[in-house]
Amino acid sequence: MSEHATSRGFYVALGISLLVLTAVTVGAAFVNLGPFNPVIALLIATIKATLVVLFFMHVKGASEKMTAAVVISGFFFLAILLVLSMADYLTRAWR
Amino acid sequence: MASAAIPANQSPKTNYLTNGYSLKSWLLTTDHKRIAILYLISITLFFFLGGFFAMLIRLELLTPQGDLMHADTYNKVFTMHGIIMVFFFLIPVVPAVLGNFLVPLMIGAKDLAFPRINLLSWYLYIIAGVLFLHCMLVGGVDTGWTFYPPFSTSASNTNVIEAGLAVFIAGFSSIFTGLNFIVTIHRMRAPGLTWNRLPLFIWANYATSVIMILGTPVVAITIILVAAERTLHLGIFDPKLGGDPLLFQHLFWFYSHPAVYIMILPSMGVISELIACFARKRIFGYNFVALSSIALAVFGFLVWAHHMFVSGMSLYAAMVFSFLSFSVGVPSAVKVFNWTATLYRGSISYATPMLYAFGFIGLFTIGGLTGLFLATLGIDVHVTDTYFVVAHFHYVMVGGVLMGFLGGMHFWWPKISGRMYPEAWAKLSALFVFVGFNLTFFPQFILGYVGMPRRYWQYPHEFQVLNVLSTAGASVLAVGYLLPMIYFLWSLRYGPIAEANPWNAAGLEWKAASPPTTFNFDETPVVTWEAYNYDEIDAKPQEVPVGR
Numbered sequence A: 001m002s003e004h005a006t007s008r009g010f011y012v013a014l015g016i017s018l019l020v021l022t023a024v025t026v027g028a029a030f031v032n033l034g035p036f037n038p039v040i041a042l043l044i045a046t047i048k049a050t051l052v053v054l055f056f057m058h059v060k061g062a063s064e065k066m067t068a069a070v071v072i073s074g075f076f077f078l079a080i081l082l083v084l085s086m087a088d089y090l091t092r093a094w095r
Numbered sequence B: 001m002a003s004a005a006i007p008a009n010q011s012p013k014t015n016y017l018t019n020g021y022s023l024k025s026w027l028l029t030t031d032h033k034r035i036a037i038l039y040l041i042s043i044t045l046f047f048f049l050g051g052f053f054a055m056l057i058r059l060e061l062l063t064p065q066g067d068l069m070h071a072d073t074y075n076k077v078f079t080m081h082g083i084i085m086v087f088f089f090l091i092p093v094v095p096a097v098l099g100n101f102l103v104p105l106m107i108g109a110k111d112l113a114f115p116r117i118n119l120l121s122w123y124l125y126i127i128a129g130v131l132f133l134h135c136m137l138v139g140g141v142d143t144g145w146t147f148y149p150p151f152s153t154s155a156s157n158t159n160v161i162e163a164g165l166a167v168f169i170a171g172f173s174s175i176f177t178g179l180n181f182i183v184t185i186h187r188m189r190a191p192g193l194t195w196n197r198l199p200l201f202i203w204a205n206y207a208t209s210v211i212m213i214l215g216t217p218v219v220a221i222t223i224i225l226v227a228a229e230r231t232l233h234l235g236i237f238d239p240k241l242g243g244d245p246l247l248f249q250h251l252f253w254f255y256s257h258p259a260v261y262i263m264i265l266p267s268m269g270v271i272s273e274l275i276a277c278f279a280r281k282r283i284f285g286y287n288f289v290a291l292s293s294i295a296l297a298v299f300g301f302l303v304w305a306h307h308m309f310v311s312g313m314s315l316y317a318a319m320v321f322s323f324l325s326f327s328v329g330v331p332s333a334v335k336v337f338n339w340t341a342t343l344y345r346g347s348i349s350y351a352t353p354m355l356y357a358f359g360f361i362g363l364f365t366i367g368g369l370t371g372l373f374l375a376t377l378g379i380d381v382h383v384t385d386t387y388f389v390v391a392h393f394h395y396v397m398v399g400g401v402l403m404g405f406l407g408g409m410h411f412w413w414p415k416i417s418g419r420m421y422p423e424a425w426a427k428l429s430a431l432f433v434f435v436g437f438n439l440t441f442f443p444q445f446i447l448g449y450v451g452m453p454r455r456y457w458q459y460p461h462e463f464q465v466l467n468v469l470s471t472a473g474a475s476v477l478a479v480g481y482l483l484p485m486i487y488f489l490w491s492l493r494y495g496p497i498a499e500a501n502p503w504n505a506a507g508l509e510w511k512a513a514s515p516p517t518t519f520n521f522d523e524t525p526v527v528t529w530e531a532y533n534y535d536e537i538d539a540k541p542q543e544v545p546v547g548r
């Protein structure tokens, strides 16, 4: 809600940094880090998603409870997807 | 300010249908009721297209040999039947037609919260539809509506990407509808219309919207991944490329099981309205019925892998999912029991909408109970991928969703068109639908149980009798669907003029004129009564609840 957070320059800079992070992801894919390649890629993706949610979707600074409810339910359903899928991947007997 | 006079209302003759006749006044409208009509026309066209493919399937299966078409053609035919019916008919039909028309009316609002987004959602639907028609004309697609890889990503040489893109775009259309409904229901209810007073149709559409918003993005991304694997050979799902085909199934069904609740919940909402009106009673256990919609929306997300029991997934996970699947039976049963309890000592009348409501209850119960058979691990291994599954989901989707839609169309037709439909014809066609439906799909339970697999274009001789019955039933069913279309169109011109509230029903939509004016209400209504206050309405019959 603060003044500079809504200025155009801020969003342009944010947009550019998202593009830079995309480039970093692509670059990192060409470096062989063994099992850490996916870790790095996911880490960068998470940072990007967080930036989008906080600033482009105006979650940072929002005061309404409704916003919190929406964000929490989004993550809750993501958790369902991950946890129950993992219930399969982690317990396959033939592995 | 909300009660400021609206010019369109000054002449009592102008309603939303007569407010402009040009093509532009329709194609650029932001009136939720006109958008509902646009949806009604386009969705009906897709329904008959999907029905055409169904007829081809039933004709091929009339005889054991594959004589009408090649196996490859058959694969395309059932795929296009499935994609059209699921994504272009069942998912949008009740929310986009009845929901669009009724949500603002039922909560005493002038329109949805975002009228332009509403129009955009219809255009997205049309773009998706045209894309799919194009895909069909240039050769179609043969993956089944489920798009399973590695067949869809590496083996099929049909237009998988174009079909996927069409489904992707249609998905955004339903996300927009869901978003619009949620904001509207939160922000635009008339004064006094608290959550506990909302019609159950609103609760049902609210729960549906939540699923649309949370689930649809997942299937959209999954389709993008299929396209990426197909074009760029990224190893995501194909084991040959290092991917995992079960990952697709997890992602697909994470959406597509909840999607079956996108289909059925709005119809359940319709049924609640019908039962209350034609039993002249408040719905028994209103709060439970309302909350069971929310429960279905949430539990629906916990059961998806019951579609994957034989896929090679972990046995332990399968047991968990089997157990969880039984939990969705509970809110479903809550609804069925509460509807039947509402009938108890009600003053029941048998108008056509009520016939459809009865049909819904019976058929949905059979469909739901056979769902529990399938959710039982040991039984599913026997009947998975057989006609038993086909029969199960047609009982819920055709016997449930479609019955609800037709019931709702008859109930609100006077409101939508300002005309009454011919009751005798309507009863006759309801009979055709019910008999035809059971004749078509009940034999399929038996066929599946004795071992006829789904998605094959020929079968052993001993299955023929039941298949002939099924095809015969489908013809009766087709008559049952054509009749309403004909007499609804007929009634537009020749039907008796409908009053504002021909059923003497509760609900704000009946306080608006038939058909409603562009902005629905002259003055924003103030609600001081509970939902389904039929005891009050019937206590003083001369005081029909048309306020003012």
Ligand code: HEM
Binding pocket: B146, B260, B261, B263, B264, B306, B307, B325, B326, B328, B329, B332, B367, B368, B369, B370, B371, B372, B374, B375, B376, B380, B383, B384, B385, B389, B392, B393, B396, B397, B400, B401
């Ligand atoms: C009472 C709750 C329900 C339960 C426990 C249930 C359970 C199941 C199970 C276990 C399967 C997988 C069978 C197999 O492939 O081996 C299945 C398939 C299916 N169900 Fe249900 N179901 C329920 C309600 C519904 C409803 C309400 C709908 C739609 C409105 C629906 C639509 C479908 C569809 C479309 C399939 C087949 C998908 C495919 O493979 O093409 N079900 N159901």
Ligand SMILES: [Cu+2]
Binding pocket: B256, B257, B260, B303, B304, B306, B307
């Ligand atoms: Cu399911």
